[in-house]
Amino acid sequence: MGDSGAVRPAALRRRATFSAIRSQTLQSSSVGSTEAFRDAVTASSSRELNKLNGSHTTLSRSKHEKRKRGNDHSGRLSCHQQQESLLSSSSSFSNYRGILNWCVIMLVLSNARLFLENLLKYGILVDPIQVLALFVKDPYSWPAGCLVIVSNVFILAALYTERQLSKGSLSEHVGLLVHSFNLSIILSFPAVVVLLVPSVTPVGGVFALGTYTILLLKLYSYKDVNRWCRELSSIKVKTLSRSYSCPSAQHMTGDDQKVCYPGNLTIRDLYYFVFAPTLCYELNFPRSPKIRMSFLLRRLFEMLFLTQLLVGLTQQWMIPIIQSSMKPLEDMDLSRMMERLLRLAVPNHLLWLMFFYWFFHSSLNFIAELLRFGDRQFYKDWWNSETVTYFWQNWNIPVHKWCLRHFYYPLLGKGFSKMVSQSAVFFLSAFFHEYLVSVPLRMFRLWAFMGMMAQLPLAWLVGRFLRGNYGNAAVWISLIIGQPFAVLMYVHDYYVLQNRQEID
Numbered sequence: 001m002g003d004s005g006a007v008r009p010a011a012l013r014r015r016a017t018f019s020a021i022r023s024q025t026l027q028s029s030s031v032g033s034t035e036a037f038r039d040a041v042t043a044s045s046s047r048e049l050n051k052l053n054g055s056h057t058t059l060s061r062s063k064h065e066k067r068k069r070g071n072d073h074s075g076r077l078s079c080h081q082q083q084e085s086l087l088s089s090s091s092s093f094s095n096y097r098g099i100l101n102w103c104v105i106m107l108v109l110s111n112a113r114l115f116l117e118n119l120l121k122y123g124i125l126v127d128p129i130q131v132l133a134l135f136v137k138d139p140y141s142w143p144a145g146c147l148v149i150v151s152n153v154f155i156l157a158a159l160y161t162e163r164q165l166s167k168g169s170l171s172e173h174v175g176l177l178v179h180s181f182n183l184s185i186i187l188s189f190p191a192v193v194v195l196l197v198p199s200v201t202p203v204g205g206v207f208a209l210g211t212y213t214i215l216l217l218k219l220y221s222y223k224d225v226n227r228w229c230r231e232l233s234s235i236k237v238k239t240l241s242r243s244y245s246c247p248s249a250q251h252m253t254g255d256d257q258k259v260c261y262p263g264n265l266t267i268r269d270l271y272y273f274v275f276a277p278t279l280c281y282e283l284n285f286p287r288s289p290k291i292r293m294s295f296l297l298r299r300l301f302e303m304l305f306l307t308q309l310l311v312g313l314t315q316q317w318m319i320p321i322i323q324s325s326m327k328p329l330e331d332m333d334l335s336r337m338m339e340r341l342l343r344l345a346v347p348n349h350l351l352w353l354m355f356f357y358w359f360f361h362s363s364l365n366f367i368a369e370l371l372r373f374g375d376r377q378f379y380k381d382w383w384n385s386e387t388v389t390y391f392w393q394n395w396n397i398p399v400h401k402w403c404l405r406h407f408y409y410p411l412l413g414k415g416f417s418k419m420v421s422q423s424a425v426f427f428l429s430a431f432f433h434e435y436l437v438s439v440p441l442r443m444f445r446l447w448a449f450m451g452m453m454a455q456l457p458l459a460w461l462v463g464r465f466l467r468g469n470y471g472n473a474a475v476w477i478s479l480i481i482g483q484p485f486a487v488l489m490y491v492h493d494y495y496v497l498q499n500r501q502e503i504d
Contacts, residue, residue: 111346115317122320126312143197144204147190148211157182158219159270162226166262172227179223186216191439205440213432217402218274221281224406229261229283259283276373277364279402286374299366306358310351317347322491329492344484352483360396386471388459388478403428426456437490443497447489451482 084091158179165175190212194205259269264283273281321344328336360378368376382395393400403425411421430452438444462474 111350114346118317118320122316125315125319127315128311141199143193143200144208147193147208151186151212151215154182154186154215154219155270155274156267158222159265159267162222163262163265165226165230166265172230179219183216183220186212186219191435194439195442200440202440206436209436209439213436214279215274217279217399218281221279221402221406222270222273225281225283226261226265233261272371275367276371277367277378277398278373278375279398280405288369288372288374291369291372296366296369299362299369302362303358303366306354306362310354310358313347313351313354318344318351321347322488325488326492326495329488330496341481341484341488344488345480348484348487349480352479356395384472385475386466386468387463388455388475389463391475391479392455399429423456426452441490441494443493445490445493447486451486 086093161170161175161178161182164170165172170178190208194200194209200208261283272285276285278285321340325337325340325344328340356379364378365376367373378397380394380397382391385391385394407428408421408425411424412418416424430449433452434444434446434449437448438446458478462471466474
């Protein structure tokens with residue numbers, strides 16, 4: 001009994017403890033289940049929200065696609081927008097390659113028709129023997145060639161004068177007189193020979209006078225550049241304690257060595273300049289590294305081919321038109337004269353373009369490559385000229401550089417205005433044009449002189465009233481119409497003069 005009474009309170013305490021633990025466990029489990037339930041409800045609600053958002057996004061996307069399809073349908077229904085016509089000036093379109101090809105094809109077809117008509121009417125007129133007769137009358141007499149050989153005397157005279165000036169044996173004033181006398185003889189001597197020697201043909205006279213004219217411009221530049229070198233040397237001597245003069249050319253080795261004054265006063269240096277494709281002298285010309293044989297052979301082939309083509313077209317196309325133009329010119333039939341002028345304009349202009357390519361591209365590049373002359377800019381884009389002045393500045397770069405360097409800028413330095421200096425340049429060019437035509441033909445009509453001087457008012461009119469394509473068209477028209485007009489005038493006057501001499 002005593003033991004049972006003692007055990008009962010302990011059992012009761014154990015039960016109470018166990019019930020407390022159980023109640024606490026149940027309470028904790030109930031709390032965990034509540035939190036789990038709350039998490040489950042939260043997850044399910046988020047899934048439902050995501051589903052609702054997804055369905056809403058799907059609906060908005062479908063509405064956007066429907067709207068886009070609607071816009072596509074409206075774009076298909078609309079086919080107009082604000083834009084300019086391709087041939088209008090406000091359009092930015094510039095690809096006219098097809099039109100250019102069409103012009104070339106039409107030009108070839110029209111000229112082919114004229115050439116075929118010429119063959120049917122006159123037959124084959126090309127005669128190489130007749131070409132040789134244009135240069136010499138007597139196979140054993142070559143007066144034009146002899147004139148060219150004699151020109152070496154004037155070259156050596158210029159070199160001797162410069163050597164004496166470099167040594168101080170001649171004063172600057174005396175040296176200027178000697179150079180002036182030498183240049184005057186170069187200008188007048190061949191003209192006198194051509195006028196007085198009957199065996200000189202017109203073509204041979206043009207060749208001899210052209211050679212002497214080029215030599216005149218070259219030696220004038222040679223004189224000026226050496227004088228400038230002496231002036232610079234005298235300034236250095238006065239301002240420096242010692243003179244930095246260069247050694248003579250004989251002691252210089254290598255192609256890259258720079259020559260200074262007076263080391264340039266050698267026969268080799270002067271004759272290199274005489275044959276170089278330039279009119280402006282320098283002590284050190286830009287040189288190419290080597291001779292390109294493929295380039296040289298291409299230029300040689302072009303020279304030979306274009307020479308034959310020029311001669312053949314002149315005999316076959318130009319001469320018959322000129323001969324048929326004599327009667328309208330004698331009768332002063334203006335309508336037929338205009339028709340002959342337009343007929344002559346096409347072959348004359350075509351031959352002029354071929355001559356430009358033959359001389360300024362093929363021939364000058366051939367000489368430059370042979371001499372390793374580095375400056376090959378013999379012409380610029382004169383075909384894009386929108387003014388007459390731009391044409392004369394870019395179609396013959398060697399002459400333009402000479403005129404600027406030795407004539408135009410010195411006149412500006414002496415106080416003359418730009419207009420006066422520009423007029424003087426055109427006057428000088430007009431003089432040499434007339435010199436190269438009238439003297440070989442042994443008659444003076446001043447057609448070439450007046451044609452060159454007419455470029456001044458023409459340049460003012462085109463520059464003042466025409467712009468862009470209109471100015472370029474005016475330049476082309478002056479080239480196409482002006483040259484055959486001068487050709488007809490000279491041929492007519494020469495024909496009349498020859499017939500009068502035969503009658504007399």
